[in-house]
Amino acid sequence: MSAATVKGWCPGALRPMQSGDGLVVRVRPFGGRLEAPQISGLAELAERFGNGLVDVTSRANLQIRGVQEDGHRPLLDGLARLALLDPDADIEARRNILVTPFWSRGDETQSLAAELEEALADSGLALPTKFGFAIDDGRSRVLAGDSADIRIERDRAGGLLVRADGARLGRSVERGQAVSAALALASWFLISGGAKGGRGRMAAHIASGAVLPQSLRGETEPAPVMAAVRPGHYPEGAMVGVAFGQMLHATLHQFSACGHALRMTPWRMVLSEGKREIPSGAGLISEPYDPALRVIACSGAPRCREAHADTRALAAALAPRMPADARLHVSGCGKGCAHSGNSAVTLIATRAGFDLVRDGSTRDAPVLRGLSGADIVSDPSILVGGN
Ligand code: SF4
Numbered sequence: 430m431s432a433a434t435v436k437g438w439c440p441g442a443l444r445p446m447q448s449g450d451g452l453v454v455r456v457r458p459f460g461g462r463l464e465a466p467q468i469s470g471l472a473e474l475a476e477r478f479g480n481g482l483v484d485v486t487s488r489a490n491l492q493i494r495g496v497q498e499d500g501h502r503p504l505l506d507g508l509a510r511l512a513l514l515d516p517d518a519d520i521e522a523r524r525n526i527l528v529t530p531f532w533s534r535g536d537e538t539q540s541l542a543a544e545l546e547e548a549l550a551d552s553g554l555a556l557p558t559k560f561g562f563a564i565d566d567g568r569s570r571v572l573a574g575d576s577a578d579i580r581i582e583r584d585r586a587g588g589l590l591v592r593a594d595g596a597r598l599g600r601s602v603e604r605g606q607a608v609s610a611a612l613a614l615a616s617w618f619l620i621s622g623g624a625k626g627g628r629g630r631m632a633a634h635i636a637s638g639a640v641l642p643q644s645l646r647g648e649t650e651p652a653p654v655m656a657a658v659r660p661g662h663y664p665e666g667a668m669v670g671v672a673f674g675q676m677l678h679a680t681l682h683q684f685s686a687c688g689h690a691l692r693m694t695p696w697r698m699v700l701s702e703g704k705r706e707i708p709s710g711a712g713l714i715s716e717p718y719d720p721a722l723r724v725i726a727c728s729g730a731p732r733c734r735e736a737h738a739d740t741r742a743l744a745a746a747l748a749p750r751m752p753a754d755a756r757l758h759v760s761g762c763g764k765g766c767a768h769s770g771n772s773a774v775t776l777i778a779t780r781a782g783f784d785l786v787r788d789g790s791t792r793d794a795p796v797l798r799g800l801s802g803a804d805i806v807s808d809p810s811i812l813v814g815g816n
Contacts, residue, residue, distance in 0.1 A: 430814040438781045439522070439525075441558055442457075442514060442521065443505065443517065443518040443521050444521070448556070448735070448766065449704060449726060449734035450480060450482075450495045450733045450734065451480065451496050451639060452495075452496065452497070452501060452555060453484075454479070456491045456493065456508060457490050457521065457525075458491070458513065459512075460528060460619075461527070461693045461694075462528075462690055462691065462692050462693070463491075463693070465685045465689065467511045467513060468685060468690075470507065471684035472681035472682045472685065473678075473680040474504055474507045474508065475493045475494075475678040476509075476678040477499035477500075478496050479494050479495045479504075479679045480495025481495070481677055482494040482495060482677065482728070483675065483676050484486045484672045485676065485697050485699065487697070488525065488527065489527050489528070489574070490693065491693070493579070494675075510701070520549070522773050523547075523549045523554060524531070524549055525556075526546065526571050526694055527565070527566050527575055527577055528542050528564045528678055529564060529571050529572060530668075530693070531567050531663065531664075531756070532626070532665070532701040533664075534568070536566075537566060538567075541564050542564050544608045545562060546650065548608050549612070552612055554619065555624070556618075556619070557625075558627060558628075559576070559628070560615070560630065560631070563575065563580045563581070563582075566582060567655075568587065568652060570595075571651070571654075571655045574715055575695040576619070576631070577594055579592075579594065579614050579631065580592045581607050581608075583651070584601065584649045585804050588649070589602050590647060590649045591642060591647070592651060593645070595632030595633070596635055596641065598647050598648050598650060598761050600646045600649065613645060617641065617642065617645055619632060658698065660716060660717050661707070663700065665703075666689065666692070666702045666704050667706060668694075668700045668702050668713070669700075669708050669714065671696045672713070673676040673712075673725065673726045673741055673789070674725065674767060675728070676713075680710055690703075695708075697722075720751065721745070721748050722742040723751045724751065724756070724757045725756065725759070725768045725772065726740040726758065727742075728740070728767075729741055729761035731760070734760050735761065735764070737761060737762055737780055738759075738802060740760065740761045740804075743759050743802045743805070743806070747805065747809060750809035751773075751774070757772060757775075757776070758772040758775045758776070762777070768790070771788060771789055772788075772789075772792050773787070773788060774792055774812045774813070775787075776800075776805070777795070779799075781799045781804065782798070783800040785797040785812070787814060
């Protein structure tokens with residue numbers, strides 16, 4: 430029987446998702462980090478068993494695209510050899526952890542990540558498929574705007590806290606309590622009915638009136654949020670953007686050839702650990718204000734059989750016309766594979782042209798329908814309204 434699941438599932442390696450271009454096999458790097466040999470191994474697997482395209486996802490994972498059914502098993506064997514495979518699909522699904530890329534050797538980030546990975550594997554918690562954790566324990570928070578349900582952060586004085594997403598304040602914890610407090614919050618979420626058929630999220634649960642018990646409630650304000658991260662030099666290495674969140678296997682080879690590890694981010698950027706020069710190459714974004722950072726586009730035609738349009742060509746043409754602080758998402762069909770969240774403008778290709786959604790996602794009602802790509806390019810004021 431096929432290991433592929435129904436569409437709409439959050440894919441993994443052991444439980445891939447069927448897309449228009451074959452199976453999507455999601456690889457979740459442990460600790461949000463890939464060593465150079467793992468990077469080159471992934472490049473080889475993407476070339477051999479996929480169509481050579483690798484997604485960098487908003488969950489800080491990599492996805493090997495275009496895998497055929499008979500290539501899935503040998504691909505899994507390859508991932509196991511690279512120490513990138515979980516023992517089973519349920520453990521893999523629970524290991525949904527964002528890790529700040531701004532950590533240094535000897536600080537607590539990587540040990541917290543490893544401890545949380547192990548505790549989740551042992552927990553047996555039946556968490557919803559999109560339920561996740563963030564380890565955002567720098568002196569400023571960088572993951573506050575990214576999808577996570579339970580957050581391990583710091584307070585303004587540098588102490589650790591555990592915070593339920595949707596709650597303004599977190600509970601102060603000692604280092605040794607952080608992971609158990611995070612799992613206690615996850616257990617409360619399930620027991621208090623937050624899972625709602627496997628689709629619930631913490632912030633929605635709290636917004637609906639669920640009240641944290643005294644033992645999990647906190648009164649500690651988290652550290653300030655860091656300004657948006659952009660490509661450039663950081664003390665931890667060189668941050669580079671990945672155009673449209675997708676790269677060729679050859680680009681992965683290029684990263685591994687320089688011998689530096691990669692730290693994954695949820696921002697369609699990767700940090701080349703310890704590297705002083707910004708990596709350059711086809712599809713990599715090195716300029717901090719490159720317009721390409723404002724656009725998201727799925728594989729689109731001709732790369733995906735379900736696409737009604739060439740999403741990337743349109744997104745590239747429109748990127749310079751988008752306001753600097755606005756994001757454009759171009760989706761080749763209503764599934765919205767590339768981005769599930771809101772954007773200032775979402776264009777959804779249909780048989781009858783593009784539907785346009787403002788301040789929403791592919792799931793929201795369009796304000797305009799049946800637009801042609803040529804019309805949008807010739808009059809991009811359509812995107813931001815006023816008509
Ligand atoms: S959203 Fe894009 S990649 Fe996903 S199925 Fe539709 S056309 Fe294909």
